[in-house]
Amino acid sequence: xxxxxxxxxxxxxxxxxxxxxxxxxxxxxxxxxxxxxxxxxxxxxxxxxxxxxxxxxxxxxxxxxxxxxxxxxxxxxxxxxxxxxxxxxxxxxxxxxxxxxxxxxxxxxxxxxxxxxxxxxxxxxxxxxxxxxxxxxxxxx
Numbered sequence: 001x002x003x004x005x006x007x008x009x010x011x012x013x014x015x016x017x018x019x020x021x022x023x024x025x026x027x028x029x030x031x032x033x034x035x036x037x038x039x040x041x042x043x044x045x046x047x048x049x050x051x052x053x054x055x056x057x058x059x060x061x062x063x064x065x066x067x068x069x070x071x072x073x074x075x076x077x078x079x080x081x082x083x084x085x086x087x088x089x090x091x092x093x094x095x096x097x098x099x100x101x102x103x104x105x106x107x108x109x110x111x112x113x114x115x116x117x118x119x120x121x122x123x124x125x126x127x128x129x130x131x132x133x134x135x136x137x138x139x140x141x
Contacts, residue, residue: 003062006055007073013052017045018080024087026094028138035095042088049081086127092119093128094135103139107132 029035056070056077063070093110096117097103102110110132111125123131 003055003059007059010052010055010077011073014076014080017084021080021083021087024083024090026087026090026134026138029094032095032098035091035098039088039091039095042084042091045084046088049077049084053077053081086123089119089123090131090135092117093131094138097132097135098139103136 026038029038056074059070060074065071065074093114096114096119097105097110100113100117102113105113107125107129111128114128
């Protein structure tokens with residue numbers, strides 16, 4: 001199959017993935033088990049991005065980054081990849097907060113719990129605050 005087909009496939013996958021991620025919103029999991037399953041799915045998705053980046057990297061090498069179509073595509077890829085990372089971070093945080101029973105703890109306690117869990121979350125404190133607020137709303141409601 002051709003490079004164009006590869007990219008078309010990647011594009012379809014990106015569109016589907018973006019729809020599924022729904023802006024990175026998290027749903028209330030039915031149980032801690034559901035939360036852990038959501039976490040492993042989010043991790044798989046994150047790994048899938050690394051796998052799927054290959055045709056794009058090859059194309060960049062062949063055609064160069066300057067091509068407007070490739071540039072637009074790479075931008076889209078990165079945007080959705082970042083969204084998947086953000087979503088993964090949120091699910092990690094949700095699992096840690098739930099598992100440690102820290103749902104109503106303050107942000108510092110929660111941040112410590114997340115760090116202690118060995119999570120490689122890349123989030124600014126602002127993002128984390130927003131994330132924790134969202135998780136508390138999801139878990140407490």
